Amino acid sequence: MSQGALAKRQFGHRARLVLSPAEVPVAEAQAHAARTMWNLLHAWWQMMPKDKRTLAQADDAVRQARKDLDFLAVLPAQAAQAVLKTYVQAWKNCWQGRADAPNFKGRFRSFMSVDIPQGRDLNIKRVHRRWGMVNLPRIGRIRFRWTKDLPIGKHASTENRISGARLIKNALGWHIAFRVTTLEPKPEPHRGGEVGIDVGVTVPLAVKSARGTVEEPARNVAQKAGLNRSIAAEAWGRTVTMLTYKTARYGGSLVKVPGPGTSQRCSACGVTTAGSRESQAVFVCKNPDCGWSGNADHNAARNILHLYRIGLVAFPAAGRAVVRRARRVKPPTVR
Numbered sequence: 001m002s003q004g005a006l007a008k009r010q011f012g013h014r015a016r017l018v019l020s021p022a023e024v025p026v027a028e029a030q031a032h033a034a035r036t037m038w039n040l041l042h043a044w045w046q047m048m049p050k051d052k053r054t055l056a057q058a059d060d061a062v063r064q065a066r067k068d069l070d071f072l073a074v075l076p077a078q079a080a081q082a083v084l085k086t087y088v089q090a091w092k093n094c095w096q097g098r099a100d101a102p103n104f105k106g107r108f109r110s111f112m113s114v115d116i117p118q119g120r121d122l123n124i125k126r127v128h129r130r131w132g133m134v135n136l137p138r139i140g141r142i143r144f145r146w147t148k149d150l151p152i153g154k155h156a157s158t159e160n161r162i163s164g165a166r167l168i169k170n171a172l173g174w175h176i177a178f179r180v181t182t183l184e185p186k187p188e189p190h191r192g193g194e195v196g197i198d199v200g201v202t203v204p205l206a207v208k209s210a211r212g213t214v215e216e217p218a219r220n221v222a223q224k225a226g227l228n229r230s231i232a233a234e235a236w237g238r239t240v241t242m243l244t245y246k247t248a249r250y251g252g253s254l255v256k257v258p259g260p261g262t263s264q265r266c267s268a269c270g271v272t273t274a275g276s277r278e279s280q281a282v283f284v285c286k287n288p289d290c291g292w293s294g295n296a297d298h299n300a301a302r303n304i305l306h307l308y309r310i311g312l313v314a315f316p317a318a319g320r321a322v323v324r325r326a327r328r329v330k331p332p333t334v335r
């Protein structure tokens with residue numbers, strides 16, 4: 001069954017939106033209304049006796065609030081329903097032990113976002129090599145940056161489609177995150193080599209390619225460029241999550257190895273000497289027969305790959321693509 005086997009895949013794709021100065025306040029008003037809706041819902045939930053906390057009752061409360069409070073009415077009805085759905089799901093996640101109890105969303109603690117739960121409302125069209133157009137409820141027809149082929153028009157089907165989206169404002173402005181569902185051939189096991197990754201301080205992420213990677217050099221280079229970009233912007237934990245599923249997507253896997261000592265060991269001769277690390281950035285081997293020197297994080301990344309190859313694995317998994325160190329690089333102890 002390895003040939004022709006299909007796998008359902010769900011992923012998000014985020015694209016930059018181009019909102020005019022007149023459209024930005026509309027999007028912001030919607031996001032503030034969505035957050036307020038959440039907070040009102042949470043207050044209502046805590047106030048109600050337990051037996052009255054039902055989806056139907058909450059739905060009635062949401063509808064009434066939208067009638068009573070003018071500023072809530074700017075939020076499209078579908079988006080308000082999405083707030084309710086997300087809130088109820090948050091409690092389910094809590095009851096099943098996956099998350100903490102839902103809480104109030106503070107103005108400065110939460111992202112501004114508005115949900116568009118119906119994919120068919122979006123009416124996405126590609127209008128240029130680099131641009132697409134999308135319908136945003138009560139905002140208008142908006143241009144977005146086209147960086148990935150999306151299943152729209154004749155490419156859309158029950159299995160391949162955009163099921164919804166979310167407007168998000170981050171430090172770089174307003175974006176749209178599409179929810180994409182696809183049915184794709186299962187990836188063949190990855191035949192490329194292994195790569196050691198070290199979480200560094202000087203070099204954000206040092207990637208040591210193994211000899212085997214020359215099989216597919218172009219793709220690996222692209223992945224590395226993406227990695228360096230993503231680690232600068234994202235939290236490390238999230239990068240690990242992304243790496244895990246991205247490597248799985250190409251038939252590989254992520255393996256963690258224990259970190260201690262990898263910044264003190266010389267990757268050229270294999271000798272660990274205290275104080276070999278010259279500075280945060282430079283590693284100079286203190287073994288008189290060796291004397292190798294180079295970038296400290298690069299050295300650590302090579303050691304990580306070595307640990308993986310000799311079988312020192314913290315997270316064993318089938319196949320292999322990426323090896324990473326489990327801990328951050330510590331500055332050398334001065335004696």
Ligand SMILES: [Zn+2]
Pocket residue numbers: 266267268269270271285286287290291292
């Ligand atoms: Zn050495």
